[in-house]
Amino acid sequence: MYDIDIIFKIAGIGIAIAFIHTILKQAGKEDIAHWTTLIGFIIIIFMVATKISDLFQTIRQTFLLQ
Amino acid sequence: MEIIQIVSFGLVATILVILLKEQKPQIAFLLAIITGISIFIFLIGKIAIIIQTIEQLAFEANINIVFLETILKIIGIAYIAEFGAQISRDAGEGTIANKIELAGKILIMVLALPIIAVIIETVIQLLP
Numbered sequence: 001m002y003d004i005d006i007i008f009k010i011a012g013i014g015i016a017i018a019f020i021h022t023i024l025k026q027a028g029k030e031d032i033a034h035w036t037t038l039i040g041f042i043i044i045i046f047m048v049a050t051k052i053s054d055l056f057q058t059i060r061q062t063f064l065l066q
Numbered sequence: 067m068e069i070i071q072i073v074s075f076g077l078v079a080t081i082l083v084i085l086l087k088e089q090k091p092q093i094a095f096l097l098a099i100i101t102g103i104s105i106f107i108f109l110i111g112k113i114a115i116i117i118q119t120i121e122q123l124a125f126e127a128n129i130n131i132v133f134l135e136t137i138l139k140i141i142g143i144a145y146i147a148e149f150g151a152q153i154s155r156d157a158g159e160g161t162i163a164n165k166i167e168l169a170g171k172i173l174i175m176v177l178a179l180p181i182i183a184v185i186i187e188t189v190i191q192l193l194p
Contacts, residue, residue, distance in 0.1 A: 007097065014086045018089035044096050045096065047100070048096050056146075059110065062110055062117065062142070
């Protein structure tokens with residue numbers, strides 16, 4: 001499957017964010033921890049949105065919906 | 067053997083989602099969405115082959131192309147609506163999922179309306 005790398009990418013970002021969040025929380029930097037989570041979330045949302053637009057384009061081409 | 071690819075893809079994605087769910091539920095949800103999209107994009111190539119065959123059969127049987135186009139559009143709407151509704155339902159928003167399904171049904175009804183009208187007119191002409 002040629003799409004498997006995006007799954008690993010997102011899971012990796014998620015695990016890394018969880019890790020950074022925990023470390024920053026332990027260090028007492030709550031606000032920076034929340035910003036990290038937010039930025040990681042935005043990056044992943046960007047990837048998902050690109051993929052969704054890809055899917056909609058393909059469906060439009062296949063089912064003649066213009 | 068593409069089914070083995072898809073099943074292993076799904077299993078890997080499921081394990082990753084379970085791994086992420088404890089720490090970051092939102093990211094686990096996005097991961098689930100993208101898994102669904104990937105499988106769907108893979109399947110749509112196969113659906114295109116089926117549609118090509120149906121188009122060829124319809125061309126040989128001299129069926130009006132408008133009917134076939136309407137049917138294809140209806141199938142497309144059904145797939146998209148089902149996809150969106152399932153994502154919403156996975157996220158625990160059953161209300162939004164129901165509304166998406168309702169919209170899909172009504173749009174399909176709008177597309178099917180001309181065909182229904184033609185059928186009713188034919189039946190009325192047949193009646194004495």
